[in-house]
Amino acid sequence: MSATAHRTERGSAGSTVQTRPILNFDPALPRSVLCAGRAKLSDTMPNVTTLNVNGKKLRVDVDSQTPLLYVLRDYLNLTGTKYGCGEARCGACTVLVEGQSMRSCVTPVGRVSDKQITTIEGLEQDGKLHPLQEAFLKADALQCGYCTSGMIMAAAALLKKNAKPSRDEIVKHMDANVCRCGTYPRIVKAIEIASGTAKEVAE
Amino acid sequence: MNDDLELEQERYELFAGPTYNFNFNRRQFLKAFSGGIALIVPVTNLIAQQEQGESGRRGNERVPDDIGAWIHIDEKGTVSVFTGKVEIGQNIRTSLTQAVAEELHVPLDTIHIVMADTDLTPFDLGTFGSLTTPRMAPQLRKAAAAARETLITLAAEQWKVEPASVRIVNARFVNHDASKSLTLAEVAKGQKLVKTIPADVAITAAKDWTVAGTSVPKVDGRDFVTGKHQYTTDLRREGMLYGRIVRPSALEAKLMSSDTKAAEAIPGVVVVRDGDFIGVVAPNRETAIRAEKAIAVHWQAPGQPGNDELFAYLKKNAEAGRARPVGSVADGMAAADKKLSQTYNIAYIAHAPLEPRAAVAEWNDGKLTVWTGTQRPFGVRGELAEAFHIPQEKIRVIVPDTGSGYGGKHTGECAVEAARLARASGKPVKLVWTREEEFNWAYFRPAGVIEVNSGVKNDGTVTAWEYHNYNSGGSGIQVKYDFPNQDIQFHNSKSPLRQGSYRGLAATANHFAREVHMDELAQLVNIDPVQFRLKNIKDARLKAVLEAAADKFGWSRKKTEGRGRGIACGFEKGSYIAAAAEVSVDAKTGRVKIERVVESFECGAIVNQLHLHNQVEGAVVQAIGGAMFESIQFKNGQILNGKFSQYRLPRFSDMPAIEIVLLDRKDLPSAGAGETPIVGLAPAVANSIFDLTGKRIRSMPLTG
Numbered sequence: 001m002s003a004t005a006h007r008t009e010r011g012s013a014g015s016t017v018q019t020r021p022i023l024n025f026d027p028a029l030p031r032s033v034l035c036a037g038r039a040k041l042s043d044t045m046p047n048v049t050t051l052n053v054n055g056k057k058l059r060v061d062v063d064s065q066t067p068l069l070y071v072l073r074d075y076l077n078l079t080g081t082k083y084g085c086g087e088a089r090c091g092a093c094t095v096l097v098e099g100q101s102m103r104s105c106v107t108p109v110g111r112v113s114d115k116q117i118t119t120i121e122g123l124e125q126d127g128k129l130h131p132l133q134e135a136f137l138k139a140d141a142l143q144c145g146y147c148t149s150g151m152i153m154a155a156a157a158l159l160k161k162n163a164k165p166s167r168d169e170i171v172k173h174m175d176a177n178v179c180r181c182g183t184y185p186r187i188v189k190a191i192e193i194a195s196g197t198a199k200e201v202a203e
Numbered sequence: 204m205n206d207d208l209e210l211e212q213e214r215y216e217l218f219a220g221p222t223y224n225f226n227f228n229r230r231q232f233l234k235a236f237s238g239g240i241a242l243i244v245p246v247t248n249l250i251a252q253q254e255q256g257e258s259g260r261r262g263n264e265r266v267p268d269d270i271g272a273w274i275h276i277d278e279k280g281t282v283s284v285f286t287g288k289v290e291i292g293q294n295i296r297t298s299l300t301q302a303v304a305e306e307l308h309v310p311l312d313t314i315h316i317v318m319a320d321t322d323l324t325p326f327d328l329g330t331f332g333s334l335t336t337p338r339m340a341p342q343l344r345k346a347a348a349a350a351r352e353t354l355i356t357l358a359a360e361q362w363k364v365e366p367a368s369v370r371i372v373n374a375r376f377v378n379h380d381a382s383k384s385l386t387l388a389e390v391a392k393g394q395k396l397v398k399t400i401p402a403d404v405a406i407t408a409a410k411d412w413t414v415a416g417t418s419v420p421k422v423d424g425r426d427f428v429t430g431k432h433q434y435t436t437d438l439r440r441e442g443m444l445y446g447r448i449v450r451p452s453a454l455e456a457k458l459m460s461s462d463t464k465a466a467e468a469i470p471g472v473v474v475v476r477d478g479d480f481i482g483v484v485a486p487n488r489e490t491a492i493r494a495e496k497a498i499a500v501h502w503q504a505p506g507q508p509g510n511d512e513l514f515a516y517l518k519k520n521a522e523a524g525r526a527r528p529v530g531s532v533a534d535g536m537a538a539a540d541k542k543l544s545q546t547y548n549i550a551y552i553a554h555a556p557l558e559p560r561a562a563v564a565e566w567n568d569g570k571l572t573v574w575t576g577t578q579r580p581f582g583v584r585g586e587l588a589e590a591f592h593i594p595q596e597k598i599r600v601i602v603p604d605t606g607s608g609y610g611g612k613h614t615g616e617c618a619v620e621a622a623r624l625a626r627a628s629g630k631p632v633k634l635v636w637t638r639e640e641e642f643n644w645a646y647f648r649p650a651g652v653i654e655v656n657s658g659v660k661n662d663g664t665v666t667a668w669e670y671h672n673y674n675s676g677g678s679g680i681q682v683k684y685d686f687p688n689q690d691i692q693f694h695n696s697k698s699p700l701r702q703g704s705y706r707g708l709a710a711t712a713n714h715f716a717r718e719v720h721m722d723e724l725a726q727l728v729n730i731d732p733v734q735f736r737l738k739n740i741k742d743a744r745l746k747a748v749l750e751a752a753a754d755k756f757g758w759s760r761k762k763t764e765g766r767g768r769g770i771a772c773g774f775e776k777g778s779y780i781a782a783a784a785e786v787s788v789d790a791k792t793g794r795v796k797i798e799r800v801v802e803s804f805e806c807g808a809i810v811n812q813l814h815l816h817n818q819v820e821g822a823v824v825q826a827i828g829g830a831m832f833e834s835i836q837f838k839n840g841q842i843l844n845g846k847f848s849q850y851r852l853p854r855f856s857d858m859p860a861i862e863i864v865l866l867d868r869k870d871l872p873s874a875g876a877g878e879t880p881i882v883g884l885a886p887a888v889a890n891s892i893f894d895l896t897g898k899r900i901r902s903m904p905l906t907g
Contacts, residue, residue, distance in 0.1 A: 063489065070488050074445075079437035080430015082606075084557050085638040089847035092557055120430035133428040140420055140813055143821055144292025145427030146557040146606030152428065171855045178847070180557045181292050181607055182824025184855050186817065 048113045053078065054122030064110025068102075069093045071109045072119060080120035080149045084178065091177030094150040094157075095119050101157035120149035123156065132156055135194035136187075143181035151177050155191045164197050232270055232397075235323060239277040239391040240353055242346040243399045246271040246326070270325040272339065274303065274346045276354070280388030282307060282314045284343060287327025288335050289319040289578055290604040291612070293877045294814045295335045297422045298415070301811060302340045305407055305414040306347035308371035309387065311422060319580045319602035321595075329579035331610060331704060333776045333875020336810060340873065344406045353398060354390050361385065409808030409869040418813030423604075435561040435576045435603050440631035443563070444473075445488045446624040447495040449481040450640065453504035453840030454700070460501045466494040474498070475627040482620060484628045508699045509838035514548050514652045517674045517696045524671060524692030532656075535667025535688030539658025541727050542667075546654050547716035548902040549675050550834035551647040551700055553845075555852060558606020559641040562621035565631035571598045575618040576605035583615030590619045591626070609825070610704030611645060642845030647835055648705030649698060651675020653716035663730045663738040670717075674698060676709025679882060682717065683774040684739040700837060706822070707878040710775040711829065711885065715903050718771035718886030723899065732770050732890065733758055744779045744805060744868075748772060751803035751864045752781035766798060767895025771886035777874030778806035779866075782823075782883030784859070786891045795905075797827065797857070797888055803864040804880050807871035815876055819863050822880035827853040830885035834904050 048064045050057055053076060060075045072078045072095070081104055084092030088103035095104045096118040123130035132152050135141075142148045151174070158165055158173045165173065170191050179187065192198035232243075248271060272286045284303055290296040296316050304311045317323055319330075351371065358376040359366040368379040376385045409416065426432040451458070458479040467474050471486045472494040481498060485491035508516045536542060562575035571591065577583045580600045588595045605612065621634040636644070651674045658667035668686040674696035681691060705711075725735035733753045740746045749772040753759070762768060765787060772781035785799040804819050832851040836843040844850045885903055893899050900906075 066489050073437070074488055077439065078430075079433065082434075082558070083436065083635065084559075085847040087638075087846060087848050090557065124429055129425070129428065136428045137420060137424045140424075140817060142292075142421065142424070142427055143294065143817060144556075144558070144605065144607035145432060146292075146434065148427050149430045171858070175855045178557065178852050178854065180555055180609075180825070180852065182821035182853065183817065184824060184853075184858050185820060185861055188855070188858075 046110070048109050051076070051109070051113060051117065052115065053117045054119060055116075060109075062109060064113070065108045067105055068095070068107040068109045068112060068117070069104040072104060078119050078121050081153075082146055082149060084147070084150070089176070089178070090147070090150075091154055092147055092150040094153040094177065096153055096157055099157065099160050101154045118153075118156075120153060123152065130156070131194045132159070132190065135190040138193055139186045139190035141183050141186035141190040143183055147177065147179045147181075151179065151187055155187075155194070158191070159195055164195055165191070166197075167192070232273070236275070236395075236397065237277065238393075238395050239275060240350060240357075240394050241276075241397045242274045242350045242353070243270050243397065244272040244342040244346050245399060248342050248345075248400070271327075272325055272343060272346070274343065274350055276350060276387055276391045278388065278392045278394070280313075280386055280391060282309060282387070284314060284316045285324045286316065286339060286343070287319055287321075287324045287581060288339055289330045289580065289602045291330065291576075291578060291608040292606070293330075293335075293818065294421055294811070295330075295339075296604065297419060297814060298336065298810050299340060299343055300422050301415040301417075301419055302344045303347040305412060306344050307351050309374040311414070311419065313374055313387075318604075320599070321580055321584050321601070322599040326581050329582060329613060330608075331578055331613065333778075333878045336806075336873050336875045337777060340810065341406065342400070345400045345404045348406050349398065349400045349404045352404070353396065354387070357394065358385050358390050361390070409873070412808075415810050416808070417811070419811060420813070433603055434558055434606050435563060435574050436558055436606075436633075436635050438563045438574050438603070438633065440563060440565055440633075443631040443633055444484040444486060444624075444628055445491040446482055446484050446621060446632045446634035447491040448620055448634070448640070449483070449495055449498050449500055450644065451479070451504070452502035454507065455840050456502040456504035458500065459503050462499040465497040465499075469494050469497065473628045475624055477623065480620075480623065482624050484624050484630070484632055504840050507838075507840040510550070510834075510836050511838075513550075513650055513699065516699060517650065517652050520697035521673045521694040522696065524694040526690060526692060528688075528690045529686075530688035532667045532669045532688050532690045536656075536658045538660070538666045540661045541724075542656070542658045543720070543723055543727060544654070544656045545720060545723060545901060546652065547712075547719065549649075549651040549653070549712040549715065550903060551650040551702070551837075552705070552829050552833040553642055553647055553835060553850065554609045554611025554645070554705060555641070555847075555850070556607040556609060556611055559636040559638060560612065560617035560645065561633070561635040562618040563631060563633045564618065564621035564625040566622075566626055566629075569593070569597060571622055571625075572601070573598070573618045573622055574601045574603060575615065575621075576608070576612055577602055577615060577618070578608045578610070578612045579614075582613065583618050586615040586619060587622055591622065609706040610648075610708070613704055614646070616644065638847060639845050642835075642850065643842050646701040646703040648711075648829075649675045649702040649709065650700075651709065651712050653712060655716060655720045657720065657724060659724045659728055661728050663725070663728055663735050665724065665739050672709065672713060672716075675712040678708035679710025679713040679773065679775040683742050683745045684721075684736075685741040686739065700835065706825065707775070707881040710773070710879065710882045711826070712903065714771065714773045714775075714882040715885045715889070718773065718883075719889050719899075719901060722769065722771075722886070722890040722893065726893075736770070736772060742774075745772060745774055747866060748779040748781040748803045748805050751866060752783045752801050755803065755862055755864050756783035756785075756799075756801040758783065765895075767891040767893070769887045769890025769892070769894055771883045771890065773879075773882055775879045775882060778804065778876060778879045780804050780879050780883045782887040784884065784887035784891045786888060786895060788892075788895060795831070795892060797831075797859040799860045799862070800884065800887070801862045801864065802880060802883060803866065804876070805866035805868060806874040806876045806879070808869045808873045809865060809867045810873050812865065812867075815865060816863055818876050819865070819880040820861055822878070823861055823863075823884055824853050824858065826881045826884035827857055829903055830888050830905055831857070832904050832906070834906070
């Protein structure tokens with residue numbers, strides 16, 4: 001946004017110039033959120049051989065700098081976690097590491113090899129959906145569904161630290177996750193349903 | 204107004220490929236049809252919505268050459284619907300299931316919709332233009348209704364009773380006193396019956412819908428909230444390799460030299476060179492990335508216009524439009540009390556579907572199979588046939604339900620690239636475009652310049668409307684206002700960037716220019732913007748949506764302190780829309796915040812209230828991007844903001860309070876709803892910014 005000087009166009013030519021704010025349509029882009037350092041591929045790093053994902057110890061054999069996202073998707077066939085931008089700006093790749101939301105696309109697997117990792121596939125317990133999964137269905141908080149895994153994982157991290165978030169807290173926490181289909185209002189509603197703060201049931 | 208104009212309006216949807224290609228023919232159908240009962244929808248029904256089927260004769264009929272869709276009830280009682288449409292988040296898998304369930308009187312979960320598989324489903328031009336609901340859905344309803352009548356006749360024959368005494372209750376056929384019943388499977392067993400839908404088949408009127416018209420949740424929603432759904436990007440084939448493409452330095456760049464030795468030395472890597480195409484495959488993604496980076500290339504690109512000179516460039520390269528005047532603009536201008544000439548600029552924007560283009564390609568004995576997210580599976584098959592010089596019969600394109608498109612996935616670049624890599628390596632290859640590739644090598648919503656010259660009487664009657672759209676497109680260019688004198692022209696121009704379809708096409712640009720200009724005229728003659736519009740509207744449906752939005756918004760109430768308000772209305776693709784917006788501006792930072800949006804929408808009879816609500820809401824949210832901040836920056840064939848860290852998308856914190864008013868017209872056929880709801884927001888917001896600040900913004904995005 002260029003700081004265009006305002007000139008009034010309303011009223012007759014002779015009206016006094018009014019002081020008005022400079023309009024700003026382009027607030028700063030959201031900062032990238034939590035990630036455990038930047039991933040860089042190289043030939044020389046040691047390999048990671050086991051990972052703790054969804055309560056299971058899984059064997060892998062990958063360079064420790066490989067992004068966790070690739071390891072989950074390509075080596076462990078946990079494809080519910082999605083690639084969207086590769087720079088921690090859209091949240092499609094969000095997973096939980098020790099209960100905190102983390103962008104797996106920029107997280108080197110070596111940094112989380114000894115941590116508890118939870119992906120969307122790990123939320124369902126004994127065939128029973130997680131309350132957030134139920135709530136997303138109830139609020140119909142998805143269209144194409146590509147952002148849904150990341151949204152649910154980000155919301156799960158929120159509810160872990162704040163069981164009854166206010167609407168503002170939800171918006172603030174979820175702001176770095178992108179839904180291009182525009183289901184944001186429904187996602188907010190879904191999180192309110194899951195946390196028991198919904199004022200009304202989904203229409 | 205006339206036929207050739209209609210074609211011109213859809214210019215950016217006729218992006219590539221043949222218009223007709225009816226090669227899901229009798230032979231293929233009979234190969235696919237194993238037994239049971241099939242009801243065929245001829246293509247002609249889908250194109251012209253004509254009812255040309257043969258009469259409801261008993262017994263097998265000639266299978267038409269041009270199958271548009273078909274419903275199959277197999278001998279196990281499974282109901283399958285075959286359509287070439289794709290699911291990209293618009294929820295037609297659900298709405299088509301509802302339509303079929305309604306007519307067949309069976310539960311939703313007994314119906315399986317087979318979509319967009321060029322070997323299994325009939326030819327379809329593509330999923331765009333909001334056509335599935337007005338064209339495909341009613342024909343599938345007819346097919347389902349005809350299937351039901353056929354099954355009832357067969358059940359009646361088994362029991363030797365009159366068909367009129369047989370009913371379907373909970374997917375079972377029962378006789379008059381319910382003493383006998385048969386399942387779908389029991390009726391279909393041993394049959395091999397093919398019918399074209401008869402002309403006289405009756406379908407349920409919208410006012411009597413019990414399944415359609417209700418808010419059924421997404422039919423396979425559970426797969427999406429559990430991460431189980433397999434998008435193209437998630438697919439895996441035995442022995443599959445990962446591909447990467449070495450991209451040129453800029454658009455129009457030519458390859459001068461390359462050195463691939465270092466990449467070829469990496470174990471497992473195959474480098475593929477074919478003209479200016481350079482790609483690599485490797486056993487895993489990391490190695491493929493490493494190999495791509497190890498290739499040294501020198502490109503040379505010509506100088507190309509940048510966005511700072513874009514609008515002048517579009518004007519300079521414009522072709523003459525075709526004048527089809529209504530009345531006389533000169534007379535209208537002479538009759539006007541006031542005149543206004545203004546220019547409106549529209550930037551290029553990106554679709555940015557969250558799932559980037561992706562393809563998995565596999566060759567087996569000269570036959571190519573490609574899984575890819577596209578809105579035009581048959582068009583992509585054609586592109587592949589052309590690229591590899593093989594007949595289309597040797598190619599199968601399958602579209603898994605896809606991570607959205609918004610008009611941005613009409614082409615098959617990624618499919619062609621994956622297939623090229625797969626052929627060279629002799630293995631299945633997965634290629635997923637990076638976000639940067641998606642920004643740089645796909646295509647954009649066209650940029651444009653729109654000039655309006657108008658005349659208005661002091662009583663608010665618009666007497667003259669001269670309108671020139673340069674490059675952005677003809678959709679929504681015609682007015683629904685009652686203007687007596689019009690000269691509306693679209694001018695082709697030379698686009699510096701690759702451009703194509705985008706949700707709503709140029710209807711967004713044309714509504715922006717028209718509805719901001721209407722606001723300027725209202726101000727010029729000092730009439731309330733709603734009253735000013737009503738003064739120029741005769742169309743009852745347009746009036747209804749405008750009044751509905753104004754009512755819900757509380758337009759007649761006193762304005763909220765510190766807030767501006769604006770309104771806009773319009774019509775496109777069979778549906779009507781009005782939007783009212785309320786904005787605030789932070790005194791310190793100048794940040795414009797859309798506080799509240801009321802949008803009213805009417806698309807005939809509502810098929811699924813919930814999904815319609817969501818489509819409209821989603822369109823409002825997506826529209827915020829194009830209105831407020833999305834704009835492609837470019838210079839010399841390079842995109843300068845082609846990443847999510849540089850290209851601002853609408854986010855949670857941008858959300859206004861959104862209220863949606865859906866007008867349900869059960870007496871009118873259902874129109875599609877995926878596009879038109881996007882057109883009203885930008886002008887409503889621009890008008891509300893003017894209302895609050897006195898600053899008139901005539902560009903999208905509204906950055907002044």
